Amino acid sequence: MANGKDVALLGTGIIGTGVCKNLLDAGHKVTVWNRTIDKAHPLEQNGARVASTAAEAVDGTEFVLTTLADGHAVREVMLTERGALEGMGRDSVWIQMSTVGIDEVEEFDTRAKGQGVHLVDAPVLGTKGPAEKGQLIVLAAGSSRIVDRCDPIFDAVGRRTMKMDKPCHATRLKLVINDWVLGLLGVLAETFASARALGVRPELFLEAISGGALDAGYAHVKGQMMLQNEFPPSFPLRLALKDARLIQKAAHKHGFEPRIMATIAEYFEQALDDGHGDEDMSAIIQAMREA
Numbered sequence: 001m002a003n004g005k006d007v008a009l010l011g012t013g014i015i016g017t018g019v020c021k022n023l024l025d026a027g028h029k030v031t032v033w034n035r036t037i038d039k040a041h042p043l044e045q046n047g048a049r050v051a052s053t054a055a056e057a058v059d060g061t062e063f064v065l066t067t068l069a070d071g072h073a074v075r076e077v078m079l080t081e082r083g084a085l086e087g088m089g090r091d092s093v094w095i096q097m098s099t100v101g102i103d104e105v106e107e108f109d110t111r112a113k114g115q116g117v118h119l120v121d122a123p124v125l126g127t128k129g130p131a132e133k134g135q136l137i138v139l140a141a142g143s144s145r146i147v148d149r150c151d152p153i154f155d156a157v158g159r160r161t162m163k164m165d166k167p168c169h170a171t172r173l174k175l176v177i178n179d180w181v182l183g184l185l186g187v188l189a190e191t192f193a194s195a196r197a198l199g200v201r202p203e204l205f206l207e208a209i210s211g212g213a214l215d216a217g218y219a220h221v222k223g224q225m226m227l228q229n230e231f232p233p234s235f236p237l238r239l240a241l242k243d244a245r246l247i248q249k250a251a252h253k254h255g256f257e258p259r260i261m262a263t264i265a266e267y268f269e270q271a272l273d274d275g276h277g278d279e280d281m282s283a284i285i286q287a288m289r290e291a
Contacts, residue, residue, distance in 0.1 A: 004028045005152055008057040008064045009048075010077055010084060012040045014233070015097070015124065016067035018131025019157045021046050025134075026156035033057040033078075054084040063153055064094045070242050071100035079111055089114075090116035095150060097138075099123050099178070099239075102247050102253075105171045118146040121167070123174040124158065127235040135159045141170035175250050178243045179261060181218070185240075186264035188219050189285040192226050203227055220283040231279035240281035241268035 004027040012034040017055050023030050024047045031049045033056070034040040040050045049055035054077050058064045064084065068074050074096065078085045088094065094117050096108055105121050112119040125137040138154045140147050141164040153160045164170055192202040206223050209215045226233050244265040250260045270287035271277075 003152070007031070007153065008051075008061040008084075008124050009067065010034075010054050010057060010064065010065040010109070011069075011073075012043060013067065013069065013186060014128045014235070015053065015126075015131045015136075016065075017043065018128065018134075019065065019097070019136075020048055020068060021132070022134040022157045023153065024048060026152070027188075028152070028156065031057045035073075043130070043282065055082060055087040058084045058087045058092075060089070060162040062092055063150070064088055065153070066091065066094070066098050068098045069239060070098065071104035074098050074100060074108065075104070078108070085111060085115055085117065088115060088117050091118070093118045093120060093146060093150060093224070095120045095122050095153060097122050097124055098173065099174055099243055099246070102168065102171055103251050105168045109168055118143065120147055120150055122150070123170055123171040125174075125177060127156075129234065130159075131157075137162065139170035139173050140164065141166060172250075175243075175247050179247050180257065182240060182244055182247070182264055183260055184216065184218060185222055185281060185284060186260070188222060189226065189267070189282070189288050192223070192285060193288040207219075209227055222280075225280055225282040226285045231276070231283040233278060234280050234282045235281050237268060237271055237281045237283050238277035240284075241265060241272055241277075244268055 004065045007023055007028050007030045009030055009032045012032050020030055020043050021033055031051050032040045033054045044050055066074050067117040075186050093283040094112050107118045112224045119141040120140055122138055122140045130136050134157055139160040140161055147163050195202045195205055206220055206280050244261055247261050248258055266288040267284050271284050276283040
């Protein structure tokens, strides 16, 4: 790409690694940093430069992407004394892709403005597979001029970008979508548990809904993990619990009590306590088997 961008990517976990590889494939120059630096070094084979600190990574770059585990991690990396935000140049763009709370992204926006930096609130839909294939859906909120400026980045990592000009609105939409995703997962696990209790093979449920109005591809993907009792992490259960708590907190603040999500969070907590935190979130079914 003749017009490749200088990009810093902070966080090389499941999403960050896929994002980095696709940015490189699109011709962008990428510098990466990760708190556990050994997890960043494999990306050197793809052409990334590995920085020893976050501040070093962002120095001189036009775009900084944060793909970190939670709001606390983003705040620690970006906003603490000598954090990465201080090292960003004026008029550079911070693309915040981590799933965080509404209060947190609003704080990030305020702090960025104070440094002359543009924040684009840009959480993504998709887990390991879509991230690796450049098929994420990007939810991007901010000034339309700045969001449009990010098109070369979004085009490299996603198959579609939903743009919103209302600041920080992408995080609100992401929480709404996660409510549906985690709700579907919890109901699927309970459906399998109910089937077993009634002496019905759970795979018959998947067969019955297949191809009809009740079908959902997600049910088959996660259902196969539950059937095989194998949970390689596409999205870790501990982060799903984090997202469930974010949904509860946001809803409560705005006068709504999400009771279904509260129950699902309890099952996630039980599965986490039982040692399934680093397994795929579909391991929620383990808590229902033990209930």
